[in-house]
Amino acid sequence: MKYHQIDRDLFIKNRSKFMAQMKPKSVAVFNSNDIYPISADSTMPFAQHRDIFYLSGVDQEESILVLFPNAPYENQREMLFLKETNDHIAVWEGEKLTKERALSVSGIKNVHWLQDFDKVLNEMMTYADTMYINTNEHYRAVVETETREARFVKKWKEKYPAHTVAKSNPILQRIRSVKESEELDLIQQACDITEKGFRRILSFVKPNVMEYEIEAEFIHEFTRNRSKGFAYTPIIASGNNANVLHYIENNQQCKAGDLILLDVGAEYANYSSDMTRTIPVSGKFSDRQKAVYNAVLNVKKEATKMLVPGTLWKQYHIEVGKLMTSELLGLGLLDKADVQNENSEWPAYKKYFMHGTSHHMGLDTHDYGILTEPMQANMVFTVEPGIYIPAEGFGIRLEDDVVIQETGEPFNLMRNIPIEIDEIESLMNS
Structure with a gap:
C-alpha cells in the first residue's frame, strides 16, 4: 500500500x-x-x-x-x-x-x-x-x-x-457515519492532497489546454503524495460540459473565456475527499461569471452554517432551496411569477440547481449515513451548491467537505483550498 x-x-x-x-x-x-x-x-x-x-x-x-x-x-x-x-x-x-x-x-x-x-x-x-x-x-x-x-x-x-x-x-x-478522530485525520490528508493537485493546475491551465491534460496533472500530484488516485471518476468540464452533472469524458479543449468545473478528489488510505471548484480558462472571470459564482458561494457559506447537530437532511435541503431561490431572483434567472407558480414537488430553483447540496462522506465518497435521523457531531458532509445555465454556456459548482461540531459552525477540511475569486485569479496569473 x-x-x-x-x-x-x-x-x-x-x-x-x-x-x-x-x-x-x-x-x-x-x-x-x-x-x-x-x-x-x-x-x-x-x-x-x-x-x-x-x-x-x-x-x-x-x-x-x-x-x-x-x-x-x-x-x-x-x-x-x-x-x-x-x-x-x-x-x-x-x-x-x-x-x-x-x-x-x-x-x-x-x-x-x-x-x-x-x-x-x-x-x-x-x-x-x-x-x-x-x-x-x-x-x-x-x-x-x-x-x-x-x-x-x-x-x-x-x-x-x-x-x-x-x-x-x-x-x-x-x-x-460518525467518524473517529483517526478517520478525520485520514480524510484531512486526502483533502490536503487534493489541495496540492488544485494548486498545481491553477498555474497549468491556459486557453486551448485539453481537459484530459488537467486530469493528468491531478493524478500526477495525487500519486506522488501516496494516494492511489482519484476517490471517484473525475469531472473536468469546460464550457457547456459543466451543465452535464456527471460529465466524465474529459476530452474537450478548454477555450478562452470559458469556465472549467473541476469535481475532483484524492483518496488516501481508502478514505475519500470530494472537492469542486470552478475556474476561468483565461485566468479572469467575466462580470456575469463573477455574479453567478458569488451567488453559488453565498449559498454554500449559508448552507454550511446549517450543518449542526440535530439538523434533518430533508429539511436542510428545503432551507437551502430558499437560499438558492433568492440568489436566482437576484441574477434574473427567476422572477416572482416563477416562484409563485412553482410545483412544490419540483420548485422553480430546480431548473438551475437540480441536485442535492450535501451527502455523507468518508470511506465512500457517498458514505454511509441514515438520512432520516438527525445529524451528529463528527459526521462529515459535503456542501456543494451549483447553478447551471446552458443558455449562457457555463455552469458553476463549489464544494467543500466539513465536519459537524458539537457547537458552532462545521470545521472545513478544505479551508486551505482557494475558493474566493480574487485568490483564484491571483494564483492563475502569478
Whole structure:
C-alpha cells in the first residue's frame, strides 16, 4: 500500500462499536471484494470492500472477518481468514499478509488461512442462533454483479436454514457515519492532497489546454503524495460540459473565456475527499461569471452554517432551496411569477440547481449515513451548491467537505483550498 500504516487502535474501536450492537449468540461475517475480470487475463485494480477495511484494516483480496462476541472461547470472538501466502505468491504478486503482519494491522490475534474457514464457521454455527449478513443497502447503490459477499450469503442460507438472519448494514450505517478522530485525520490528508493537485493546475491551465491534460496533472500530484488516485471518476468540464452533472469524458479543449468545473478528489488510505471548484480558462472571470459564482458561494457559506447537530437532511435541503431561490431572483434567472407558480414537488430553483447540496462522506465518497435521523457531531458532509445555465454556456459548482461540531459552525477540511475569486485569479496569473 502507498499509505502509511494506520494505527490498529482505530480498527479495534470500530469492531468494539459494531459488536456492542450485535444480538446475543450471534455471528457476523464480512468478505473482501473480488478482483473483477475485464477480458482474457486482464483485471480491474483491486479495491477493498469498505466494511471489512473499516473493521479490520485488512486491504487485500480473499479475506474474511468473523465476529462472535459471545463465543464460548475467547479465541473465537474475533477471527481473520486470509489467503495463505508463500514464496511463489511473493514472487508473482508481491507480499501478502502473514499472520504476524495481520495482527499488526488489525489487532486481531486469531488469524487462520482461508482453507479453514468452512470448518471453523461450521463450529461457530453450532454455538450461534443468529447470523449477521452484510448486504449493501446504501440509498444510491445499484449493484448488477454478484459480489463475493452475495455468494457467501447464498451459500450460508442454503447450509444453515434454521438460523435467524440479521443485517449488518443498519449498524454500519450508524457507526460509520460518525467518524473517529483517526478517520478525520485520514480524510484531512486526502483533502490536503487534493489541495496540492488544485494548486498545481491553477498555474497549468491556459486557453486551448485539453481537459484530459488537467486530469493528468491531478493524478500526477495525487500519486506522488501516496494516494492511489482519484476517490471517484473525475469531472473536468469546460464550457457547456459543466451543465452535464456527471460529465466524465474529459476530452474537450478548454477555450478562452470559458469556465472549467473541476469535481475532483484524492483518496488516501481508502478514505475519500470530494472537492469542486470552478475556474476561468483565461485566468479572469467575466462580470456575469463573477455574479453567478458569488451567488453559488453565498449559498454554500449559508448552507454550511446549517450543518449542526440535530439538523434533518430533508429539511436542510428545503432551507437551502430558499437560499438558492433568492440568489436566482437576484441574477434574473427567476422572477416572482416563477416562484409563485412553482410545483412544490419540483420548485422553480430546480431548473438551475437540480441536485442535492450535501451527502455523507468518508470511506465512500457517498458514505454511509441514515438520512432520516438527525445529524451528529463528527459526521462529515459535503456542501456543494451549483447553478447551471446552458443558455449562457457555463455552469458553476463549489464544494467543500466539513465536519459537524458539537457547537458552532462545521470545521472545513478544505479551508486551505482557494475558493474566493480574487485568490483564484491571483494564483492563475502569478
